[in-house]
Amino acid sequence: MAVESLSRCLCAVLVLFWSASWPLAHSASAPENEVTLWPAAWLSEGKLSTVTLPKGRTQRTYFTLRKAAAMSVTVSPCDSPIEWSLAARTLKDKPLKSHEWSSKKSMPEMWWRGPGTEEKIHTFSGGTSDTYSGRASPHASIYILRMRSKQQSSSATVYLHQGSGPSGAFPEIPADPRVHTLGVGMTSVTLSWTPSASLAGPSQDKYDYCVLVNSQRNLPSLCAAQESAREERDKNREKTAKKRRVTAWPILKEWWWEQWEADLEEKSPSPYGDLRCVCQGTENVCTVSELLPDTQYYFDVFARDRVNGTSATYEGTAARTHGEAQPSVTSLREGELRSVTFHDTGPRSEQFFSFRPRGSQQSGLLTVQSCGGGSKFKLTVSSKGRVLTTRAVGKDLVQVWLQGSPVYLIHLEREGTAMSERSTASLLGGLKASVKLQTSSAYHRKGVPSLPSTLQVKSFNRLRGCNSVTLAWMGTEERSLYCVYRRKQRGRRDEDTLNASCLGPESRSDTERVLCKYFQELNPRRAVTTAAIGSLEPGTTYVFDVYLMRRWGIPVKYASKIVKTRKEC
Structure with missing residues (x-):
């Protein structure tokens, strides 16, 4: 047993000795700066090759020529700029036969082992396609193409052409490439x-x-x-x-x-x-x-x-590209009462306004009213591209409460008209229609003002005399000012203005105003106020108009009332 153990140890020592000494003997002919290049990337002539370029790493590809007098190499970066260079390595002596080297050695590695020189032929840096064209090396050479992308990982295409003249592989770009x-x-x-x-x-x-x-x-x-x-x-x-x-x-x-x-x-x-x-x-x-x-x-x-x-x-x-045609927008001033006129022979017309409420609460009141003629309008209020409300505007007063936005866009659009109005428009060269518009900032309000339950004015026959009449109308629970105007009836002209709800107090003469009074009643059912109008002429027909004067919004006109004083008392 002792002899068997001793023989095993001796065999192990001999194996270790031979293993350590064999590489030294084999590598005696190899240079100390040996660089293993296997497997190598070879370029094929007449074929478009794509090379992946990791960021910051230099990629090498190789090619040799078959006794060609000239060559051209075209490198096209894919997306980001790259740096590339072309060099030729020439050996002083011919490479050793392949059987003298390990079977795993590649051709570029064999060129690296022997003594020789490397000459840089061409360099380029940029993001455009570049082509090197020139004469081939007269000596036995291997060409090295180095490419590197510094900014980001990218890729490039390489095309090798042997021979003189253009390769014909790429379409031609004219002298004016723009x-x-x-x-x-x-x-x-x-x-x-x-x-x-x-x-x-x-x-x-x-x-x-x-x-x-x-x-x-x-x-x-x-x-x-x-x-x-x-x-x-x-x-x-x-x-x-x-x-x-x-x-x-x-x-x-x-x-x-x-x-x-x-x-x-x-x-x-x-x-x-x-x-x-x-x-x-x-x-x-x-x-x-x-x-x-x-x-x-x-x-x-x-x-x-x-x-x-x-x-x-x-x-x-x-x-x-051109932007869409922007409509002209008119800015509305604080408390401004504006009369908007539409004169259009077509079925539709539109106008745009903007309003910027005062105060940090950004609240306000928009009041719109059609001024007769049978025309119908569509009111759209928006802010920051979002539609807030859409309302139909007719002979009744429309109130819109504005709150929470710094600026509002008001779109007033005229809708289709009646056939009778269109026939009249064809004779007059166009149809006119008007709308009253008013915007006011409302600092302390929390909603739209209340309106009377009815806009009818009543007169009392028993209280009608030769020089005076008594009128009554409905008010609101808010404290408001009411003004009464009078004028003598002028015949048929008054028939056209009896229902003209847009005739405000600004269109009346001061001599026609007979009184103004404040009124408030918290119970809407009992919100009735009266006024005795004196200094009238006996047997004379008068037209009385009552206006609700408001701090915000358009004044509200009641229906005109015609009353004739008694001739004999």
């Missing part, structure tokens, strides 16, 4: 650009133009458009995944998800996501429609080779 704006509308923009010479050649069928529009920025390439669309789709998937996790109905969850996905595919059929793209046709004039008014848009045009998968970029442009 995209011009021919016309800008409210929802459309018309563009034009100089045609590409590639689309006029014998193989023009494989080319077309791509027109992209978005509201963010101009795009340097079609690849950038695809990257933006991919990011947008990823964001949408994250949002829908969150919604899917919080779905309250697990039985319907799968059905809802499938329905949503189907709707998304119908709404976004373009492979560029939110980017609107049209890739078809060879016309150099394009009208982009279905845009939003008053919005900045960016337009890019690309000439595309559908066979090779390459494209060339025109110099993009930007344009802002």
